Amino acid sequence: MKAFTYYNPTRIEFGKGKEKNIGQFIAEYGITKVLIVYGSERIRKSGLFDTVADSLTDNKISYEALGGVQSNPVLSKVYEGVALAKSSGAEAVLAVGGGSVLDSSKAIAAGATYDGDVWDFFTYKAVPNKALKIFDIITLAATGSEMNNFAVVTKEETKEKFNLAGAATFPTVSVINPELQATVTNEYLVYSAADIFAHSLDMYLSATYLPEHMAGYVENILKTVIRTTEILLKDASNYEARAEFAWAATQALNFTTFCGVENNRYDTHFIEHTLSAEYNIAHGAGLSIVMPAWMKWQKNNLPERFVQFAKNMFNVDGADAGIEALKQWYQKIGAPVTLKEGNIPEEDIPVLVEKLSVVAKMWGAEGLYTKEMITTVLENAK
Amino acid sequence: MKAFTYYNPTRIEFGKGKEKNIGQFIAEYGITKVLIVYGSERIRKSGLFDTVADSLTDNKISYEALGGVQSNPVLSKVYEGVALAKSSGAEAVLAVGGGSVLDSSKAIAAGATYDGDVWDFFTYKAVPNKALKIFDIITLAATGSEMNNFAVVTKEETKEKFNLAGAATFPTVSVINPELQATVTNEYLVYSAADIFAHSLDMYLSATYLPEHMAGYVENILKTVIRTTEILLKDASNYEARAEFAWAATQALNFTTFCGVENNRYDTHFIEHTLSAEYNIAHGAGLSIVMPAWMKWQKNNLPERFVQFAKNMFNVDGADAGIEALKQWYQKIGAPVTLKEGNIPEEDIPVLVEKLSVVAKMWGAEGLYTKEMITTVLENAK
Structure with a gap:
C-alpha cells in the first residue's frame, strides 16, 4: 500500500x-x-x-x-x-x-x-x-x-x-x-451503471500500483453492479438489488477505492466531460462509449492488470478478451459503445482533440493527454 | 440492504x-x-x-x-x-x-x-x-x-x-x-489475525441478513488476513503484506462491515472479554479458542451462511468442513483452539458461565446469552 x-x-x-x-x-x-x-x-x-x-x-x-x-x-x-x-x-x-x-x-x-x-x-x-x-x-x-x-x-x-x-x-x-431511486428509466439505470463502472475501473486500470486487497475491494463493487443491473433491468421493483446498487455507487467514489493505490487517473472522465458538455449526452452514455476505446489504448501500459481484470471479472484470458467482454456487457444492457451510437459525429474528432488539449493544458496534464493519445482513444470509439 | x-x-x-x-x-x-x-x-x-x-x-x-x-x-x-x-x-x-x-x-x-x-x-x-x-x-x-x-x-x-x-x-x-507494526512477535501477529478474523466473522456468521455485496466485502478482508498472515510469518519484513494486513484490520471494525446487515452480534467477543479479564490471556488468543467453538453452536442458526462461508473462504462443502478448515488454519499459524491450549482450566467452566451470565444480564442480553448457550460454547472449546 x-x-x-x-x-x-x-x-x-x-x-x-x-x-x-x-x-x-x-x-x-x-x-x-x-x-x-x-x-x-x-x-x-x-x-x-x-x-x-x-x-x-x-x-x-x-x-x-x-x-x-x-x-x-x-x-x-x-x-x-x-x-x-x-x-x-x-x-x-x-x-x-x-x-x-x-x-x-x-x-x-x-x-x-x-x-x-x-x-x-x-x-x-x-x-x-x-x-x-x-x-x-x-x-x-x-x-x-x-x-x-x-x-x-x-x-x-x-x-x-x-x-x-x-x-x-x-x-x-x-x-x-x-x-x-426506483423511478429511474432503464436507459438511465444503464448510464448509471456505466458511471459507477468508470469510477471504479478508471482507478483499477490506471493505478501503477494496486494492492491485491484493493483489487478485491473494487472487483466486489464491479460484480455487484453487474449482478444488480441485470436484476433491475428485469425487475425494477427489486428493492434489495436497488439497495446494493446504490451502496456500490457510493463506495465507488467515496475515496475508499483510492486507499493505498498509486497514480490512479480518471482518463475516461477527462475525455467524457468534454463530450457531454459539447453534445449534451448523458454522462454515463459518454462513459460507456469512451471506456472500451480508452482500454484499447491503455492496455499496453499495464498489461498484467488487464489480464487480471479479464480473469477476475469475466473469467476470460487476456487483455483483449476482457475488453471485449466488457463491451459486450455494455451492449447487452443497452449502453452505447461507439460515437455513432451516442450521436457524436465522427468527423468532429479533430475539433474534440483541440478542445480536450486546451483542458489538458489547463490541468497541467498535456504530457499525459497528448493530442496523439486523445486522437487514438476517440478513433477507437468509431 | x-x-x-x-x-x-x-x-x-x-x-x-x-x-x-x-x-x-x-x-x-x-x-x-x-x-x-x-x-x-x-x-x-x-x-x-x-x-x-x-x-x-x-x-x-x-x-x-x-x-x-x-x-x-x-x-x-x-x-x-x-x-x-x-x-x-x-x-x-x-x-x-x-x-x-x-x-x-x-x-x-x-x-x-x-x-x-x-x-x-x-x-x-x-x-x-x-x-x-x-x-x-x-x-x-x-x-x-x-x-x-x-x-x-x-x-x-x-x-x-x-x-x-x-x-x-x-x-x-x-x-x-x-x-x-513490524516489530510485533509472530505470536502476537497470529493473535492479531484472530482478532481481525473475529471482528469480521462474528458479523458475517451472525447477521440474520447479509447482502451479497457485503458478504463479498467481508470475504475480501478475511482473504487478505489469511494471505498476508502467511507471508508475514515467513517474512516479517514484507512491507506490502504488513500494510495490507494493517488496512484490513482497520476496515474490519470501522463500521463499514455493518452497512445494511441485520442483527449482527459479537458473540465471541462477548465470551472472550471475560476469559481475558479472568486469565489475562491475549484477547486474540481467547478469540481463536472461542471462534470454532462458537461456530459449532451457531451453525444451526444460519446453516446456509455457514455453507457460503465454507465455499467462499476455503472452497470446501458444508458447514462442518468450513469450521474445520478455519480451525486447521488457526492451528497452522499457531493460534490456540482449545481452553487447554490457552491455559484455561476446563473445570472453571461452571464459574465462567456464572460470570458471563451476570454480564449478559447487565447488557439485557440474557435471552440470547443463556447459561445453556454459554455452557455449550465453552464445552465445545474443550
Whole structure:
C-alpha cells in the first residue's frame, strides 16, 4: 500500500423512508433556514417535495426553493442559487435530486460564502474550504456525489465542464433511500451503471500500483453492479438489488477505492466531460462509449492488470478478451459503445482533440493527454 | 440492504514515516498541549518517543507523558490518566501504542471532560459525547480502535471487561505506519489475525441478513488476513503484506462491515472479554479458542451462511468442513483452539458461565446469552 490520507466526514442515512426525517437531521446541526435545490417539477408531483417541506416545518426550519437544475448542470443556475442563498440568508443547502442537483448545490453552498466568482473554484483560482452546510436526498445512484466533495458544473458559453473540491464541500448528511431511486428509466439505470463502472475501473486500470486487497475491494463493487443491473433491468421493483446498487455507487467514489493505490487517473472522465458538455449526452452514455476505446489504448501500459481484470471479472484470458467482454456487457444492457451510437459525429474528432488539449493544458496534464493519445482513444470509439 | 446510519469522521494518515508529522496533524486543530499515553518503555528505546516529542515541540505543542499501559488495559491506569489530563490542562490525548493504549486514551479523553466517574461510560450510566480530542500512532494492527469510537477497559477488582462508545471517542487523526507494526512477535501477529478474523466473522456468521455485496466485502478482508498472515510469518519484513494486513484490520471494525446487515452480534467477543479479564490471556488468543467453538453452536442458526462461508473462504462443502478448515488454519499459524491450549482450566467452566451470565444480564442480553448457550460454547472449546 502506498501512503495515503483518508478523510470522509459525511454521515449516511440509508434506508426506506429516511427522507421523512430530513428536518430532524438538519436541525441536529442547529440550522433554521435552508435553500432547497431540485431539478424537474416531478418531485412536486410525486409528493417528495411536500414530504421534505413538512419535515422541515416540523423541525422549525424555514426554506426557499430553487428548481430547474438540469443534467450536465450549468453555471448560470449556480449563480442563481448563490444569489438566492445570499439574499434569503440560508444557513444550508438541501439538494433533492440526482448528482446534477447535488453538484449544483455544492457549488451554491461554496459560492454563498465567497465574495468572488464561484467559477474561481472550478478553475482552481480558489479552494472551497468554507461553505454553507450541505444536505441531500439523493434520488439517483450514479455519481457518488453523496459521499465525496466533488462537484462538476458546465459553463455554458465556453462549454467548459470542470470540477471543484474542497474541505467544505462534503455533504454533512446524505439520505439514500433506494425506493426513491426506483423511478429511474432503464436507459438511465444503464448510464448509471456505466458511471459507477468508470469510477471504479478508471482507478483499477490506471493505478501503477494496486494492492491485491484493493483489487478485491473494487472487483466486489464491479460484480455487484453487474449482478444488480441485470436484476433491475428485469425487475425494477427489486428493492434489495436497488439497495446494493446504490451502496456500490457510493463506495465507488467515496475515496475508499483510492486507499493505498498509486497514480490512479480518471482518463475516461477527462475525455467524457468534454463530450457531454459539447453534445449534451448523458454522462454515463459518454462513459460507456469512451471506456472500451480508452482500454484499447491503455492496455499496453499495464498489461498484467488487464489480464487480471479479464480473469477476475469475466473469467476470460487476456487483455483483449476482457475488453471485449466488457463491451459486450455494455451492449447487452443497452449502453452505447461507439460515437455513432451516442450521436457524436465522427468527423468532429479533430475539433474534440483541440478542445480536450486546451483542458489538458489547463490541468497541467498535456504530457499525459497528448493530442496523439486523445486522437487514438476517440478513433477507437468509431 | 437494511436501513443504517454510517458516520466515521476519523482522518487516517497511512504510510511510512507519517508519525514524523504528528505535531503538524495535531497543530492543525489548534491544540497546544497534549497528554501522551503509551505502554512499555520500548518506545523510548526505539526512538519513537523522541520522534513524537520532537514533532510536537517543532509545532509548539507542549506535553506530559503517561507510560505503563498494559494489555487488557485497566481502569486504575485510566483514572491516573484522567487526573493527569485534568491537572496538566491537556487539550488532547495522543496514544502511541497498540489497541490497549488507544482504548485507555479514549477513556482518559472522555473522563477528562466529565465530572463523574469515568467507569459510568462503561456501565452505560453516561455516554461520552464530549471528550478531549484523540490522536494516535497505532503500533499494532488488530483492534481497529484507530477508526472507531470503541474502548475496552477492565476494572481490576471485579474483573469486568466492558466497553464505551460515544460521538466524541472517534480519533480525530490516526497515524498508521505499517513499518512501526513490524516489530510485533509472530505470536502476537497470529493473535492479531484472530482478532481481525473475529471482528469480521462474528458479523458475517451472525447477521440474520447479509447482502451479497457485503458478504463479498467481508470475504475480501478475511482473504487478505489469511494471505498476508502467511507471508508475514515467513517474512516479517514484507512491507506490502504488513500494510495490507494493517488496512484490513482497520476496515474490519470501522463500521463499514455493518452497512445494511441485520442483527449482527459479537458473540465471541462477548465470551472472550471475560476469559481475558479472568486469565489475562491475549484477547486474540481467547478469540481463536472461542471462534470454532462458537461456530459449532451457531451453525444451526444460519446453516446456509455457514455453507457460503465454507465455499467462499476455503472452497470446501458444508458447514462442518468450513469450521474445520478455519480451525486447521488457526492451528497452522499457531493460534490456540482449545481452553487447554490457552491455559484455561476446563473445570472453571461452571464459574465462567456464572460470570458471563451476570454480564449478559447487565447488557439485557440474557435471552440470547443463556447459561445453556454459554455452557455449550465453552464445552465445545474443550
